[in-house]
Amino acid sequence: MSIAYQDETFEAREVVEEVTKLSAEQLDAFGAEMDAIRQRVIADLGQADRDYIHNVVKAQRAFEVAGRALFYLPPAWPLAVASLSVSKILDNMEIGHNVMHGQYDWMNEPGLSSRQFDWDNVCPGEQWKYSHNYIHHTFTNILGKDRDIGYGILRMDEDQKWHPYYLGNPVYAFLLMVFFEWGVAMHDLEVENIVSGKRSLDDNKALYPGLMKKVRRQAMKDYVLFPALTGPLFPLTLAGNATANLIRNVWAFNIIFCGHFPAGVATFSEEECENESRGHWYYRQILGSANITGGKLFHLMSGNLSHQIEHHLFPDLPARRYPEIAGEVREICERYGIAYNTGPLHKQLGSVAKKICKMALPPKKKAD
Amino acid sequence: MSTTLTSRILRSRVAAALASPHGVDRYLELVNPMWAAEEVRARVVDVRRENADSDGAPVATLTLQPTSTWRGHRAGQYVQVGVDLPDSGKRMTRCFSISSASSLPGEQITLTIRAHDEGQVSSYLVSRAQPGQMVHLSQAEGEFTLHESAATPTNNHLLFITGGSGITPAMSILRTLLRDGYDGRAGRRVTFLHYARSAEDQIFAEELAEIAAADNDVTVHLRHGDHVFSDFELRRLVPDFRDTDTWACGPAGLMELIHAAYTADEVLSPRLRTEFFKPPRVATGAAEGDVSFDRSGTGAANTGATLLEQAEALGLKPEFGCRMGICFSCTSRKTEGTVRNVLTGAESSLPDEDIQICVTTPVGDCAVDL
Numbered sequence: 001m002s003i004a005y006q007d008e009t010f011e012a013r014e015v016v017e018e019v020t021k022l023s024a025e026q027l028d029a030f031g032a033e034m035d036a037i038r039q040r041v042i043a044d045l046g047q048a049d050r051d052y053i054h055n056v057v058k059a060q061r062a063f064e065v066a067g068r069a070l071f072y073l074p075p076a077w078p079l080a081v082a083s084l085s086v087s088k089i090l091d092n093m094e095i096g097h098n099v100m101h102g103q104y105d106w107m108n109e110p111g112l113s114s115r116q117f118d119w120d121n122v123c124p125g126e127q128w129k130y131s132h133n134y135i136h137h138t139f140t141n142i143l144g145k146d147r148d149i150g151y152g153i154l155r156m157d158e159d160q161k162w163h164p165y166y167l168g169n170p171v172y173a174f175l176l177m178v179f180f181e182w183g184v185a186m187h188d189l190e191v192e193n194i195v196s197g198k199r200s201l202d203d204n205k206a207l208y209p210g211l212m213k214k215v216r217r218q219a220m221k222d223y224v225l226f227p228a229l230t231g232p233l234f235p236l237t238l239a240g241n242a243t244a245n246l247i248r249n250v251w252a253f254n255i256i257f258c259g260h261f262p263a264g265v266a267t268f269s270e271e272e273c274e275n276e277s278r279g280h281w282y283y284r285q286i287l288g289s290a291n292i293t294g295g296k297l298f299h300l301m302s303g304n305l306s307h308q309i310e311h312h313l314f315p316d317l318p319a320r321r322y323p324e325i326a327g328e329v330r331e332i333c334e335r336y337g338i339a340y341n342t343g344p345l346h347k348q349l350g351s352v353a354k355k356i357c358k359m360a361l362p363p364k365k366k367a368d
Numbered sequence: 369m370s371t372t373l374t375s376r377i378l379r380s381r382v383a384a385a386l387a388s389p390h391g392v393d394r395y396l397e398l399v400n401p402m403w404a405a406e407e408v409r410a411r412v413v414d415v416r417r418e419n420a421d422s423d424g425a426p427v428a429t430l431t432l433q434p435t436s437t438w439r440g441h442r443a444g445q446y447v448q449v450g451v452d453l454p455d456s457g458k459r460m461t462r463c464f465s466i467s468s469a470s471s472l473p474g475e476q477i478t479l480t481i482r483a484h485d486e487g488q489v490s491s492y493l494v495s496r497a498q499p500g501q502m503v504h505l506s507q508a509e510g511e512f513t514l515h516e517s518a519a520t521p522t523n524n525h526l527l528f529i530t531g532g533s534g535i536t537p538a539m540s541i542l543r544t545l546l547r548d549g550y551d552g553r554a555g556r557r558v559t560f561l562h563y564a565r566s567a568e569d570q571i572f573a574e575e576l577a578e579i580a581a582a583d584n585d586v587t588v589h590l591r592h593g594d595h596v597f598s599d600f601e602l603r604r605l606v607p608d609f610r611d612t613d614t615w616a617c618g619p620a621g622l623m624e625l626i627h628a629a630y631t632a633d634e635v636l637s638p639r640l641r642t643e644f645f646k647p648p649r650v651a652t653g654a655a656e657g658d659v660s661f662d663r664s665g666t667g668a669a670n671t672g673a674t675l676l677e678q679a680e681a682l683g684l685k686p687e688f689g690c691r692m693g694i695c696f697s698c699t700s701r702k703t704e705g706t707v708r709n710v711l712t713g714a715e716s717s718l719p720d721e722d723i724q725i726c727v728t729t730p731v732g733d734c735a736v737d738l
Contacts, residue, residue, distance in 0.1 A: 050457035061398055108450075108459040108687065108697060111394055115699075118389035125389075217388045225386055 022283065022336060030336050031279030037328060038314050041321050045106060049318045053104055053112060056094050056300070063087035067244070071230050071237040084244035086301075089251055091120040093303025094319065100125050101133060103318045123185035124214040127207060131188050137315050141260065141267045141288030148260065149267065151176065151183065152192030155359040157267050162362045169360035173257075180249035185211060251301070255292070258348040259308035261355055262290045264341050285312035286333060291326070291342035298345075299323060309340065375436055378405040401502045402435055408505040410434040410477075412497050418480060422568040427533065428494040429467065429480045434505060436474045441508030443470040443544035444537040444615065444643075448689075449479065450504030451489050451497075459504070461689040461697060462489040465536040465617075465643075466508065469543040480571060482533040512615060512643040514541045524556055524613055527606055529597070529626055531563040531618025537643055538562075538615055539572055546584060558586040559606055563622060567592050597622055599629040610637040617643040644692070657732035662703060664738060674710065675700075675725035679738055686725060686738050693727035700725050705734030 022030065067084030070076040096119030098104070104112045111117070118125040131147065139145035143159050150156040154173055155166040176183045188207055193199035222245065227237040266287040273284065292298075292306040299306050304319035310326055311319065333340040343351075377383060383392050383405070396403040402411060410432035418427040441447070443466075450461040467480040483494035493503075514526075526545075528538040538560065545554040560579075564570040570590060580588035589605060591597075602609050609629070614637075616626045623642060630637040655672030666682050676698055679686050689697030693711050699722050706717040707728045715731060716723075725736065 045457065047455055047457040050452075057394075058398055061395060065395070105687070107457055108461070108689070109452075111390075120389065214389070217385065220385055221388055225382065229386075 022279075022338075024277065024279075026336065027277055027279030027283060029279070030332070030338075031277065031282050033332050034282045034313060034329075035278070037325055038317065041314070041317050041325065045318065049104070049320065050107055052320050053095070053099075053318070056090060057112075060087050060090040060095060063090065068226055071226070071233060071240055074233060074236060077236060077240060081240045081243045081247070084241065085247040085251075088120055088244055088248040089301055092248060092252060093255070093305065094300055095119070095303075096121065096125070097303050097305070098319045100129055102316045105316075118214075120218070121181050121184070122215050122218045123181060123187070124210045126210060127188045128184065133315070137312070139273075140285055140312060141265070142270055142273050142284075143267050144270055147187070147190070151187060152190065153183075154356065156261050156355065157359070158363060159267060159269075160359070167360050169356050173356045177250055177253040178246065180253040181245065185215070254345075254349060255302045255305050257352045258292050258345065259289060259305055262341060262343070262348045262351040263355060264339065264351075265290050282313055283338060285309070286329075286338055286340065288312065289341070290348060291340075292348050293342055293344050309342075371436065375405070402433075404435040404437045406437060408435055408437045408507060410438070410503055410505050412499050412501050412503065413476065414499055415494075415497055417494075418571040419569055422566065424565055424569045425483050425485070426494050427480065427482045427569075427571050429478050430493060430497060431476055431478050432503070432505075433476050434474065438471075438474055438477075438505070439507050440472045440475065441466055441470060441477065442513040443541040444513035445508040445510040445540075446512075446537070446643075447477075447479070447508050448506035449489065449493070451492055452504075453488060453492060460489045461504070462487070463509075463692065464490075465533075465540065467536040467539050467543075469540060469547045480533070480536045480539070510537075510643070512537055512617065512641055514544065514615075522556060525559070525606070526554075526556060527559045527561070527609060527612045527614040529561045529602070529614065529616045529618070529622075531597075531622040532565070533571070534616075534618035534622075534643070535562055535564075535571060537617055541615065542579070542586065546579070546586070549584075552582065552584055554585040556585060559589070560586060561589045561591070561602070561605065563591045563595065563597060563618065565593070597625045597629075599625075602629060610639065612639060614640045615643075616640060620644075655730075657705075657730060657734065659730050659733075660735045661738040662735055670730045670732070670734070672729060675707070675723070675728050675730060675734070675736055678730075679725065679736070684738055688726055691726045693724050698724055698726045701737040702728075703735045703737055706731040707734060 063083045064087035067080050067082075067087055070080030070083060073080075096117065099112050099117045100114050100119070102114035105114050107113075114129065136146055136148040141149065143149060143157060150160060153176060154169055155162065188211075189204050190199050194201060194204075222241040223238055226241060227234040230237040266284075268284055268288070273280070276284070286309050289308040289312045291309050292302065294302075294306055299322075304322045305311060307319070307322035307326055310322035310329055313329065314321075314325075330340050330342075378392055378396070387395055392405040393407045396405060397407075397409075401409055412430055413433050414429075414431040416429045416431075418429055446463045446465045448461050448463050450459050452459050464479045464481055466477050468476070468478040471477050479493075481490050481493050483491040485491075497503075528542065530538045542554075542558065542560060545558065546552060549555040560576075562570075562576075567573075570576075570592065576588050576590065579586055606612055610632060614630070616623065618626075623644065626640070626642070627636065630640045655670045657670045658667055659670050659675065659678050660667030661679055661682065661684060664682075664684055666684065668678070668682055671678055671681070673681070676686060676688055676691065686700060687697055691698075693709075702719075702721050702723045704719050706715055707723055708715045708731050709724075710727050710729055723736075725738075
């Protein structure tokens with residue numbers, strides 16, 4: 001495992017060092033402590049969690065209806081866009097992402113079950129669950145396995161081989177931010193693997209119908225039907241809906257990039273993770289993730305992905321539980337000498353931006 | 369008129385497109401739980417205790433006002449009832465027979481429910497449900513029904529044999545016959561034979577007494593206590609019972625006896641219709657191979673029981689609902705091996721197949737993602 005450290009002054013000083021490895025026994029003990037937290041939370045799930053997610057859903061629907069309605073009042077256009085943006089952010093993050101992780105499956109409620117829920121986003125939930133829940137959450141930050149490292153488009157790690165194509169890293173990142181929902185939808189097509197010949201176009205055939213159906217429905221709703229319902233205000237409503245989608249894209253991109261790409265987050269090789277123990281899996285999840293500090297509203301709007309570490313440890317626990325266990329997780333990490341990466345949004349974002357630019361350039365010869 | 373127009377708009381493709389991907393009902397339910405475009409919900413209108421004097425498990429009749437999406441039911445059908453249990457925050461779904469006469473779309477129905485000791489849903493509905501609260505419903509399901517209409521009487525003799533709360537679907541059929549028949553008569557000969565634990569535990573006692581006393585073509589025979597069903601007694605009441613249209617519903621012991629009585633020369637009479645509360649018991653014996661539950665990393669030798677029971681025996685807690693192959697709550701992924709559906713007897717060896725573990729037994733080695 002390698003960790004590239006950067007100092008606070010953003011000097012391009014880089015030290016690659018081996019992190020103190022925990023023994024197998026230590027990893028087992030550490031894993032047992034994590035399991036205990038999980039068991040405790042699961043035993044405590046109940047009405048409060050149900051009320052919470054119901055209230056978030058109610059708020060999201062209210063913002064959505066308000067947003068759609070306010071487009072009838074042209075002077076309220078900015079308010080309509082803001083309202084619809086909040087709705088889409090809540091829908092995708094605190095509701096969609098978390099519900100599709102199965103965090104609320106225990107409630108047996110069809111409307112909030114990972115088997116049935118789909119989000120207000122062009123990526124079909126069914127396809128996202130495979131690439132995200134299975135590939136990314138199982139093989140988190142293992143180079144060559146976790147396609148979320150750079151999403152097949154960017155160079156986000158020293159160990160990804162440099163190529164002149166990556167000179168465009170900042171431009172690609174900017175485009176991915178603007179078109180984030182489309183990027184997420186295309187993610188499953190594994191375009192980079194088709195270019196490299198690892199995957200054939202035929203492998204994607206099964207994905208097209210679901211993808212096209214979802215794209216059609218989303219486009220029909222946001223770019224045809226709702227604008228048409230506002231009659232002569234069609235262009236304004238269309239622009240408003242597009243803006244709300246853009247705002248959600250930018251917000252989601254930024255929160256998600258802070259989850260795995262700030263300086264200090266580790267990547268792993270496939271060899272390191274062969275036959276790994278449960279303790280090592282937890283250990284990898286922590287070192288491969290980074291948190292963002294902030295207030296309650298910030299955590300809600302980020303779908304509690306601001307607690308990316310806790311989310312990666314326990315992806316199927318209701319996200320509202322992450323803040324309450326974060327202190328304990330951090331304390332355990334300190335005891336075992338495991339780095340717990342956290343910081344305010346501006347610091348994590350700065351660090352990510354710097355990495356995107358730095359990785360655009362070929363690696364410097366390392367001093368021995 | 370306006371309500372039909374509203375519901376047509378709500379069920380239109382445009383409404384669905386506007387509410388995509390969540391669906392119209394996810395919005396309507398937040399405004400008024402009695403508004404629905406597709407789903408069925410119901411408000412509890414009345415809860416009445418049926419066997420107040422009994423020391424047995426309490427029985428209550430709930431009157432439900434369904435949403436306009438309710439398509440009505442045929443007498444003898446059941447419905448899945450989903451209850452949001454307070455405290456645990458979970459929705460549990462169970463099947464209950466409808467006890468009221470057949471209903472038209474949007475009409476009220478009644479459920480007569482016995483609170484089982486371990487039945488969270490039945491106990492909740494009988495003891496804690498209050499008028500005004502909402503429950504989730506499916507559409508009516510089941511084929512344990514009367515196919516002929518009471519309005520066009522034939523001279524077919526109809527026979528009902530029921531035990532315990534198995535009386536409810538038969539009661540629905542009987543009530544429908546008497547409601548729809550001419551001048552309060554069933555219009556054909558009806559024999560109603562019921563077995564209850566005790567006279568105090570007899571539900572619908574008053575109504576059955578009235579039906580028995582009235583001149584309506586219906587004969588009622590109530591048997592209480594240790595009185596068990598016998599071939600001999602049935603033959604005395606209905607000599608040609610094997611050639612009589614029969615509806616039987618009750619506990620497993622009674623059903624086994626009825627099955628035996630209706631079987632002559634190893635052939636089961638086609639006139640017998642049955643309804644089970646539970647899936648048929650799995651024939652034990654030829655259980656081979658090992659069952660493994662991959663996600664939890666456990667496994668054991670195949671006991672021949674359903675996969676749900678085997679998983680529970682190993683301490684797993686898979687999601688489940690009806691435990692009789694109806695609600696699909698327990699649907700899980702079988703990764704490899706051959707399994708048998710105990711309801712249909714169908715065997716399947718497809719890899720990565722979704723199966724209902726409550727009605728599926730392994731045939732040899734089998735791996736399930738649980």
